Amino acid sequence: MGAKADKVMDVCLRAGELMLTYGAETYRVEETMERMAKAAGFRNVQCFTTTTGVFLSFEEKKGNGDLMQMVRVKDRMQDLNKVAEVNQVSREFTGGGLTVQEVERRLEEIFAQKVEYPIYVIHFGAGIAGGGFSYLFGGGLFDWIPAFAAAVLASITLLEIEKLLKVRFASELAAAFIGSSAGIALVTLGFGNNVNQIIIGSLMPLVPGVPLTNAVRDLLSGDLLAGMSRGVEALLTSLSIASGVALSISIFM
Amino acid sequence: MQLITEILLTILAIVGFGILFSVPRRVLFIGGAIGGWTWFALQMGLEAGVTNVVSTVIASFTAASISHFLAKRLQIPVTTLSIPGILPLVPGSLAYFTMLDFVEGDYLGGLENGVQTMLQAGAIAAGLVLGLAVFSFGVGRGNRYEAGS
Structure with missing residues (x-):
């Protein structure tokens, strides 16, 4: 696994995990992760999400085997503000406005920020x-x-x-x-x-x-x-x- | 006059609910307004003599359509608008009386209220389905024999 593929995998899974934890619909989680992986230039992107876990697999380069990782989501909370913000980040990333490092930083910021209302x-x-x-x-x-x-x-x-x-x-x-x-x-x-x-x-x-x-x-x-x-x-x-x-x-x- | 009071209180209550679900600030009051509209639509349906279930379907359908439309315009996940939009329809009262009947041993009354609760919940879901169907028009996946583009 190359360094870039590893990074993109982590970032995509993190985005999916955040969305699923804070109450996004399943189709939104899958679509977001697939779009992000495709925007990073990987092919054969497959994503599977249930209420308690996220799986993502894609092909790093032709001829190699596909990469696959999963994240277990234990807590389910409700914070639609965070879902909206992760959605915004993924939209900017697929539009080409952010680098992978920036996305990672933004996601960590979203994770660390407090709930919208006291x-x-x-x-x-x-x-x-x-x-x-x-x-x-x-x-x-x-x-x-x-x-x-x-x-x-x-x-x-x-x-x-x-x-x-x-x-x-x-x-x-x-x-x-x-x-x-x-x-x-x-x-x-x-x-x-x-x-x-x-x-x-x-x-x-x-x-x-x-x-x-x-x-x-x-x-x-x-x-x-x-x-x-x-x-x-x-x-x-x-x-x-x-x-x-x-x-x-x-x-x- | 009473309807206006009810709508105002609905908007207030839905804004309170929006805070509970931590809806983003910029759409908090839009969600409240959609909730107010839902209550208005429900009451108008009941006023016109339509049954409770059908009025619920109509109200939930309009709420879902408005939320899908606004969510596309504002570029925000549709749940932040559709959840506040359909909350005024939640059959909390019926569910409570179902439970009360069962606790008091009136099983027949409990079943009656329970069936009504189920129907009303189904009606909300049906309205959501219709709204979603309207707004995903043209992005089908082909029919059951051939995959679409």
Whole structure:
């Protein structure tokens, strides 16, 4: 393996890994990596991506065997801003505006940068989303405030427990439990009227929107394996939310 | 009047959701506006007497089309717009009542609500499919006997 091929392989895999980790669709990951490898001048480029790993192979020069490497993707997070930025970098690279070294530096910068919004803004956003949805699902205007509080509490619980535990679905269960218990408690204390709508509002920020949408998109574009596994992930998340709420309701209501 | 309040609250809620998914700042409010449009389309469909599922398909289709169009114009991954766009349709309320029915032992009611939840989720997916199909027109891969160019 020549030095250039090695470098390009690393950079392509890094780009694919970043996109897959932060919630891009499978077809986008594959297309980005194939385009980058082709733009670097390699032929017979093949890429295979599932929800948990990335494979890339291409031909360095005619007569030699093809090169192939893989990267295992363990964590799946959601940060669409990073996906957009990696997309931009790959677009500039295939357009001929960047060298391989520059791409590598940019990708490392994207990996190291913090999330677009500070954590307290994220909690606040969860509260606004929860309050808004509690009204849209038929709650009164004054249920906005308890739903806001419960959603913020659920969001804080989610992030704090994700820090502590390696198990994926336990944090959603705990967050749903805390959020709906807070909703029930607030209604019992006299804030807000419609307990059901307040609970729904507090749960909406936990909905796995990114895996759900990506699952549909993957299945449509023919990435059946990735689509199924993402769909199962979304389903398990929803089930763990449901069991969290069920637990809270059967205890407190 | 109530519709305007609802749309404003939808936009607010979707912007909050956008922050949760860390949508890039420059398209955060565009996503909110698409979400507002989705809610408007859904309510208009219901107002016109169309069933819930069909209104959902229409709303999700328009949202997906708008997001694909804008994503091409702004050169940004389409998920940053389409996820906020379809969020107002997520059947959170139905899913909750399904769960509530099962917890309370009302299995028949739970099944009824569960089927409705499934149908509505399927309707969102159908709308996404239609939107995607419109925007990938002309880039087919040939038919099932012959590979295209």
